[in-house]
Amino acid sequence: MARPELVKLSERVHYLPGGVNCAVVVGEDAQAVLVDTGQDKDYGRHLRRACEDLGVTPVAILNTHAHADHFGGNAYLLRQFPELTVHAPPFEASIVRAPYLEPVYLFHGARPLPELTSKWLQAEASPVHVEVEPGALALAGVELELLDTSGHAHRQLAVRVDDVLLAADAFFGEAVLERYPLPFGQDIAGQLAGFEVVRSSGVRLALPGHGDPTEDLAAAADANAAAVRRAADAVVTACQGGSSEEVAVAACRALGVEVGDLPRYHLNLCTVAAYLGYLREQGRVEARLEGGRLGWWRC
């Protein structure tokens, strides 16, 4: 993986563009906070070099949520900087400590298929020293504000630093939405609320976990909400008595989602399950258990 160029977002916030964006927040006394660490040790190595270029030592990692691609660099960085303290929201912290949980939950709680245990879905384990809640947090002498953007992941935080929002997967960049018409989500009502948190965050600029930074928060929130509404409509239309998997297949086909491998298949199933639960609460679909078979019907 070629080494990405560090991009400056504000006086003390920089990020490394990549499949996953990771940020370096420069604090006091040449210390730094890393917000997310990417998928693996390559990301960790790039972050270490970025810190060297900035002349800072990382003293804290803040993981916004526990999808493997956001904390997979932790273990490498902890080997390089054993004094690092790792911060993550509760619940997510449990997965950072035991990353096998991610392929397990994607495979209905059972022992996962080996295809689900690649580093894309199962990162190297890392300790979490401090579990953090929404609100103010001072790290390396920098006042951060942690915003609750749970939805894409069960307990996700976005991080405000001065006039920059490190939004992680609270929203996706437009090119990412175009490529993935069924954006991953675990709690759809939460995901929709998260877009409003981004919209009203009052910052100058927001950086998504995947995609380019944007100054047009309203456009980003609108585009993401529209994508979720489109996906919800496709799931409702697909509810014609079939099982969850049949609904997922029909909804993916309608949305033009390509499903070429087992990890993507199971990520889509998880997302469609999130939609089915959400839509049932909304009274738009119902679940009927008949003859030992759970079928989904639009209302």
Ligand SMILES: [Zn+2]
């Ligand atoms: Zn994620």
